[in-house]
Amino acid sequence: MRVATWNVNSIRSRLDRVLDWVARSGVDVLAMQETKVKDEAFPHEAFGALGYEVATFGFSQWNGVAIASRVGLGDVVRTFPGQPAWGDPPAVEARALGATCGGVRVWSLYVPNGREIADPHYEYKLAWLAALRQAAGDWLHDEPTAKIALVGDWNIAPLDTDVWDPAFFAGRTHVTPAERDAFAAIADAGFTEVSRAHLPGEHVYTYWDYQQLRFPRNEGMRIDLTYASPALAAAVTGVTIERNERKGAQPSDHVPVVLQVDVP
DNA sequence: ATGGTGGAAAGTCCA
Numbered sequence: 001m002r003v004a005t006w007n008v009n010s011i012r013s014r015l016d017r018v019l020d021w022v023a024r025s026g027v028d029v030l031a032m033q034e035t036k037v038k039d040e041a042f043p044h045e046a047f048g049a050l051g052y053e054v055a056t057f058g059f060s061q062w063n064g065v066a067i068a069s070r071v072g073l074g075d076v077v078r079t080f081p082g083q084p085a086w087g088d089p090p091a092v093e094a095r096a097l098g099a100t101c102g103g104v105r106v107w108s109l110y111v112p113n114g115r116e117i118a119d120p121h122y123e124y125k126l127a128w129l130a131a132l133r134q135a136a137g138d139w140l141h142d143e144p145t146a147k148i149a150l151v152g153d154w155n156i157a158p159l160d161t162d163v164w165d166p167a168f169f170a171g172r173t174h175v176t177p178a179e180r181d182a183f184a185a186i187a188d189a190g191f192t193e194v195s196r197a198h199l200p201g202e203h204v205y206t207y208w209d210y211q212q213l214r215f216p217r218n219e220g221m222r223i224d225l226t227y228a229s230p231a232l233a234a235a236v237t238g239v240t241i242e243r244n245e246r247k248g249a250q251p252s253d254h255v256p257v258v259l260q261v262d263v264p
Numbered sequence: 265a266t267g268g269t270g271g272a273a274a275g276t277c278c279a
Contacts, residue, residue: 212268
């Protein structure tokens, strides 16, 4: 079974490219982030024509997550327990969606960006990650043999070699010790980030900004990552980063990351 | 080749 994650940066503006890739890649499950569409406007029919059901969670033009599956879509849950709120009035955002697909509990996650270190959004990001660590630890505690995948756009580069120029990011978000500690805390809860073991190279990126020729210059970041529970980590036999999906007309600024999972 | 920001409740905010 193949499980993919992709920050699509608007499913409506990206629909043809996403469907084309889904058909070519033959993934069984696709977790999407930044769908930027409310639930009632999501293009379910287009996915249905390819044999995929889709669970969606979106309120507005911001954020939005979805999971498309052709191997079942059960126990759909919107938001994780304890997920912090944001805004005025405070509201829980559309950044986390869980569903069980082919025996794997998939969570499509869009971690808050953080904006600037001095911005309240940065503290929101850290609180969001701390709450996720608690929830994920509880899931594993309740069912130690569960196959759980925490996939998505983490908006954190765990290593200096996950960005094109550490000096550029000095004083900016995505690389601070507090963010990296919050990311590492998911591992303390019993999960393993599985993409690096399969793709250990340095300067292997999943995102390139639209500005400043970042992609032609290969100036990117590795921020789309996958934490797996022990049972799932043992079943992952390969990971690919679909770099070609950053090329051509009207790409997302992120590319898909695909897990090959050896499930019975 | 992969090309000089893009998306959206737009005229500003978010990334």
